[in-house]
Amino acid sequence: MSTLETFDAVVVGGGPAGATAAGDLAKMGHKVLLLDRAGRIKPCGGAIPPRLIKDFEIPDELLVAKARAARMISPKNNQVDIPIDGGFVGMVDRDKFDEWLRVRAAKDGATRRTGIFEKITRDTDGTAIVHYRVHSTHRSEGDQFGAVRAKTIIGADGAKSGVGRQAIPGAKDVDYVFAYHEIVRVPEAPPQGYDGSRCDVFYQGTLSPDFYGWIFPHGNTMSIGTGSADKGFSLRAAVGKLKEFTHLENTELLRHEGAPLPMKPLKKWDNNRDVILAGDAAGVVAPASGEGIYYAMVGGRLAAESVHELLETGNVKALAQARKRFMKEHGTVFLVLGIMQRFWYGNDKRRERFVKMCEDKDVQRLTFESYMHKKLVRKDVDRKSTRLNSSHSSVSRMPSSA
Numbered sequence: 001m002s003t004l005e006t007f008d009a010v011v012v013g014g015g016p017a018g019a020t021a022a023g024d025l026a027k028m029g030h031k032v033l034l035l036d037r038a039g040r041i042k043p044c045g046g047a048i049p050p051r052l053i054k055d056f057e058i059p060d061e062l063l064v065a066k067a068r069a070a071r072m073i074s075p076k077n078n079q080v081d082i083p084i085d086g087g088f089v090g091m092v093d094r095d096k097f098d099e100w101l102r103v104r105a106a107k108d109g110a111t112r113r114t115g116i117f118e119k120i121t122r123d124t125d126g127t128a129i130v131h132y133r134v135h136s137t138h139r140s141e142g143d144q145f146g147a148v149r150a151k152t153i154i155g156a157d158g159a160k161s162g163v164g165r166q167a168i169p170g171a172k173d174v175d176y177v178f179a180y181h182e183i184v185r186v187p188e189a190p191p192q193g194y195d196g197s198r199c200d201v202f203y204q205g206t207l208s209p210d211f212y213g214w215i216f217p218h219g220n221t222m223s224i225g226t227g228s229a230d231k232g233f234s235l236r237a238a239v240g241k242l243k244e245f246t247h248l249e250n251t252e253l254l255r256h257e258g259a260p261l262p263m264k265p266l267k268k269w270d271n272n273r274d275v276i277l278a279g280d281a282a283g284v285v286a287p288a289s290g291e292g293i294y295y296a297m298v299g300g301r302l303a304a305e306s307v308h309e310l311l312e313t314g315n316v317k318a319l320a321q322a323r324k325r326f327m328k329e330h331g332t333v334f335l336v337l338g339i340m341q342r343f344w345y346g347n348d349k350r351r352e353r354f355v356k357m358c359e360d361k362d363v364q365r366l367t368f369e370s371y372m373h374k375k376l377v378r379k380d381v382d383r384k385s386t387r388l389n390s391s392h393s394s395v396s397r398m399p400s401s402a
Contacts (some may be wrong), residue, residue: 001124002149007033009307010130010150011110012117012163015042016293017279018156019101020056020300021307026109028308033148034110035117035132036102041095042158043181043257044293045216045223047199048090051374052294058090062100064219065091069198074355075205075348081198082364087372089199092293093183093218115146117162120153120275128153128274152307153275156300159260161281167271174283176260177211179290180235181225183218184243184251191247203351206241209233210345211290213242221254227261227290261285261292264338265327269303270319274310278303284326286334288341294374295330302326330374 011022014036022034047067052058066088072080106112115132123129127149134144155163164171186196200215207213213226226238235258243249262283270276278284279296286295302322309318327334344354357363 001127002129004123004129004147004149006127006149006151007031007111008311009033009152009154010035010128010148011154011156012130013156013158013161013279013281014102014105014112015098015156015158015279015296016101017281017296017300017303018154019098019105020297021154021156021278021304022110023101023105023108024301024304025307026105028304030308030311032105032110033150034102034105034112035115035130036112037116038114038135041098041255041257043179043225043259044094045181045199045214045225045290046092046094046097046218046293047216047291048092048293049372049374050087050090051372052297053090056297058092062092062097063090064093064096064221065196065217067091067197067199067217069195071195071198071200072355072358073200073202073204074352075203076352078352078355080355080358082358082368084368084372085365087368089372091216091218093221113146117157118145120163120166123149127151151274152310154278154300154303154307155275155281156278156296156303157281159262159280161277163275164266164277164281167275168266168268168277169271170267171277171281174266175229175263177227177229177263177285177290178231178235178258178260179225179227180239180256180258181214181223182239182243182256183221183223183254184248185254186217186220186222187248187251194246200246202242203345203355205348205351207238208345210341212345213238215242215246215248222248224248229263261290263287265323265331265334269323270306272316272319274316274319276303276306276319276322278322282323284330287338288345289337289371295326298330299326333370 008030010033011018022032026032068088070082115134118131121129130150131147155161196217202213208226208228211227216223265283269282278299284295284299285292306318306322
């Protein structure tokens with residue numbers, strides 16, 4: 001048996017899912033390593049609902065803006081404004097938000113280490129060994145390599161997870177939407193119609209053949225982006241069109257990011273032994289809206305609870321409980337949103353009808369009740385709103401691009 005340092009849990013990936021899992025496990029008294037690669041920021045509109053702010057104790061200082069309305073723009077440029085009565089959607093900059101979560105996890109007792117996951121091997125006693133690489137900042141020096149023993153592993157290393165591809169059956173067989181956004185500085189004289197407290201969502205085929213384009217406020221900056229599962233569609237060119245259309249083509253570009261987003265939860269999140277996935281690695285990005293931050297943090301917490309139970313009892317079946325609990329709470333929402341995206345985002349004629357239906361006040365109210373509090377609202381309203389889905393349910397359609 002090797003003399004490598006042993007951790008109760010090694011969390012690979014320091015985004016919202018991984019940082020949440022690491023912090024929760026550390027607070028439970030476990031020895032935790034949070035292994036994260038430096039310098040990667042996910043393309044994300046940065047919207048977080050009140051439920052997330054409350055459940056995960058996010059301080060107001062992290063909110064760079066508070067969106068109090070959403071504007072939906074149809075292919076014919078018809079606009080529907082949806083006010084958020086009595087509340088707001090918090091907007092965060094993922095660069096600062098994710099780092100704050102990692103710092104909190106370290107304060108809670110997790111050990112932070114910068115490194116790129118390489119592979120999992122097994123020690124002579126069967127314990128997992130996590131191998132990682134540390135990229136050298138000097139050209140004259142080669143990369144360094146490290147390894148630790150792990151009683152359990154949480155793969156929170158994003159879509160196309162290296163942990164998942166090695167350890168979880170079916171993790172390679174995932175369809176993706178590809179997202180791209182640019183963070184730009186708000187001009188001193190913003191174009192007419194710009195509102196720093198409103199999220200603008202563009203349901204137009206020229207901006208995405210199967211998703212949507214967005215402009216989300218981030219205080220003195222904004223996120224302008226789009227996404228598509230069509231690999232032949234130029235996301236960068238579409239963002240350029242969106243900037244021209246909204247007279248933002250001359251804004252100062254601060255940074256840009258692109259990444260794949262999984263289209264549905266994986267059928268299996270664990271290896272029946274000592275590895276479990278969370279966040280994008282587990283596929284928990286909501287269809288239609290692209291919302292991921294809330295579901296990632298919930299998934300991270302559930303993974304931590306399952307790992308804790310495994311470490312305490314030795315029962316490997318505990319790992320499967322994370323997915324079961326998640327799908328029991330959110331599976332119906334994901335199913336309905338997936339159906340909705342495939343139908344309503346299929347062409348501009350349907351997109352036009354979709355935006356038109358969202359003029360209905362009952363649809364607006366039920367939509368935001370579902371989004372803000374993460375509860376599927378089941379209530380018969382009028383015939384117009386029930387056409388949104390066959391289950392007579394209103395689900396979260398507040399786009400998040402997270």
